[in-house]
Amino acid sequence: MPRPLVATISIAALQHNLSVAKACSPGAKAWAVVKANAYGHGLARAARAFSAADGLALIEVESAIGLREQGWQKPILLLEGFFDPSDLPLCAAHQVEFAVHCNEQIDMLEKARLPAQVDVHLKVNSGMNRLGFAPDAVRAAHARLQALSAVRSITLMTHFANADDAGNPGLPLAEQLRRFRLATEGLPGARSVSNSAAVLTQPELACDWVRPGIMLYGGTPGGRSAQDFGLRPAMMLASEIIGMQHIEAGEAIGYGSRFIAGKPMTVGVVACGYADGYPRHAPTGTPVVVDGSRTAIIGRVSMDMITVDLTEVPGAHVGSKVELWGEQLPIDEVATAAGTIGYELMCALAPRVRVVEQ
Missing domain, CATH: 2.40.37.10 (Lyase, Ornithine Decarboxylase; Chain A, domain 1)
Structure with a gap:
């Protein structure tokens, strides 16, 4: 007999939680975030469960290609972008979208010879201070990307530090929004700002794309319980x-x-x-x-x-x-x-x- 410890994954719960995310943001498309092996739930399993998502978002180039090989035909997004010039032809060939968060990545893109056009997501550092262009550098980065014939589209994105604590004195949500909007005002392209916490507590911020993660698996970023939001443990x-x-x-x-x-x-x-x-x-x-x-x-x-x-x-x-x-x-x-x-x-x-x- 096997050891009695078992992790049971509910496909129905994953599907239900995605439906909650989509209901919270009815005018937006949804990236189902499946990084870290779908938060431990299994990438292939999550891809089946999230068939109703508009796209899947994760970190590793090899995992993105694996999803394509398994038959996923909708968009795929690399949230940290590519890591090496050798990743770029693979992303283009497999139609994998990626974040661009620094000038070094744009340098690589400018030198690349790609088999197809790519869709990029220009990351704005609105105050979290991890990845992204500072607000006063966004327009120059956008212009460089827009000048590349290999770039088909540019989506503008940022990531909230405190969407579950909008009044956090270290970085209020309203301040991040102000910085993002000022940096991107007048620039063409779709917008993507909302993580799970924003989807659940600030639905009016949904923009063109939302990026639910932890909520898909039946957890919450903090504050109220998952059950309060109608989420089910997966x-x-x-x-x-x-x-x-x-x-x-x-x-x-x-x-x-x-x-x-x-x-x-x-x-x-x-x-x-x-x-x-x-x-x-x-x-x-x-x-x-x-x-x-x-x-x-x-x-x-x-x-x-x-x-x-x-x-x-x-x-x-x-x-x-x-x-x-x-x-x-x-x-x-x-x-x-x-x-x-x-x-x-x-x-x-x-x-x-x-x-x-x-």
Whole structure:
């Protein structure tokens, strides 16, 4: 028998969440963001689930070409652009669109001899200060791109730092919008600004294209819960109790003896650990569900095992079902307890974890 730890991916939930994104932005086309192996859900699986998307957006050139080879015929966008001049003929041949965020990329484009025209997305740095042209450099970059016969179209894009916290004093959303609009005023081309947080909380900003990511998988960037927005969890991580211990007050559990029992307790051992992608830093008190009852982990997460409190879970036994996140326990709740975000938990799912679809 295989180890009982299983990640179940719901195609129906992925499809539902895309429909929510499209309903929030009815006048816009939607890039379904599938980077990081579709946030751990599987790229090929996500491509099937997101057949109703207007395009797929990701990072790696090789993954984009793989999507073409698997039959995806709609647009594909490389969110970080290309990394080397050798990528350009491949992008042109496979009709893969890409971001342009620096003059060095334009230099490469100017020297390239391409087999077909390409569609580019000019990235504006409106304040996040990762990738993109500073607002006062946008027009010069646009002019250079527009002068290239190999460039068929230019979409203007930016990325919000705080769409889930519009009044953030470090960089208010309104200030990013002001900078983007000032930098691109009068320039031709479609606009693309909205990530998941903006799609859900600022639908009026949708422009021509939106780029939903985490919301497609049933998570939210922060603030309100996914359920509040009508989103469904697309990944359930579940296992079983594989062992039990009955301990007395004063006894310790796990590496480092971090947890000392204050009373007699029943402890369950779950087949899951940090080698499976569960966060090692998850503290005592991080929620789990055992046979439908909420309880919590106790002690330090091990490579292959987690210990949980079964004292108040009557009838728990070896073989009891454990949900680590999913329908009964939102992944964002687990992430918050562990001091991280749902994105990281999804993306950290280890290759050794068995994955099934439903």
